Amino acid sequence: MGRKRREWIPHAYHHIYSRGNNRQNIFCDETDMQEAFRLLTMIHNETPISICAFCFMTNHYHLLLKTEEVSISKIMGIFNKRYTDYFNGRYRHVGHVFQQRFNSSPIPYPQDLLQVSKYIHRNPISTKKPMVVRMEHYPYSSYKFYKNANYYPYHF
Template sequence: MTRRRNFNPDSYYHVIMRGNNRQSIFNTKEDMLELKRAFLHVHQHYPFTILAWCFMSNHYHILIKPEQDSLSKIMSLVNRRYSHSYSKRYGHLGRIYQKRYFAKEVASPYGLLVVSSYIHRNPIQTSTPMVKRLAHYPYSSFPYYWNEDRQAPPFLDRSILSTLMPEPFAQTNAAYCLYCLKYKQQVDEDKHVEELAPPEM
């Protein structure tokens, strides 16, 4: 019997989804585009807001708040769509994900800053950084904060995190980016360091 999760519709959630046995299932540009397409497709029918995301080669992180439907429904649709695409493209049989997604409610403004920064720092938190500059990692929402002229996906809201910045930081996305670059974050649910090969850029 599946245990029902408590869900607060007014909160953001830090969601982590991993490949089965932590295998890499997002290795190529096309894999990353397919995952992004899955979020775009589901968003058209079941709206949600994301403040931060980062797609890595064997897992992804998002900071998400559903607008109408449950988090469980949205994640099920996203993961099912990517799984079908992956199986079709690679002739894969069986599941590609490790159990069910992990989700933790982020209920405070400071928590949103810490978790979003942690998510954005993933490519440089590995034992061998995947990029020298976070703005150069293409599979994350960080470049959209770094360059506000970039057209963001419709599910990304860039107007919230900057308003949560503490003094002496300015309440701008530029200041938020500096915050991400300056402070190494820790979150309760992910204490290990990933040993990953970088995805195809």
């Protein structure tokens, strides 16, 4: 029996997340975080997607995005495959990088977007030992774009 098909609602944002296999780190340093962002940017340039929020943690990631033409499964299949190829090559790793397929939850109501965005952006300060004192100090999330509208080093 095949697996259950992912729910995809075109025109709705989806909270997408995935974790490293056995909770291992999938982003070991700044280079890995930059590669993940580069891949996300490349996919954005190739496919019409809208990215509302993102956060790359050491052993997982969160994205809040929508796509109207291509399914979330296709987008995330590309992202996870490309990142896995990068990770396996860089670290001479063999086997699964991600614990399982990505998880996703559609956000059908606009008023829920703020709550999900808040959850995503608070990840670095919500860990047992906070990674940073203030959310805007964490360089691998989109929070800084909301905090300071003039700060926009990346282009989506």
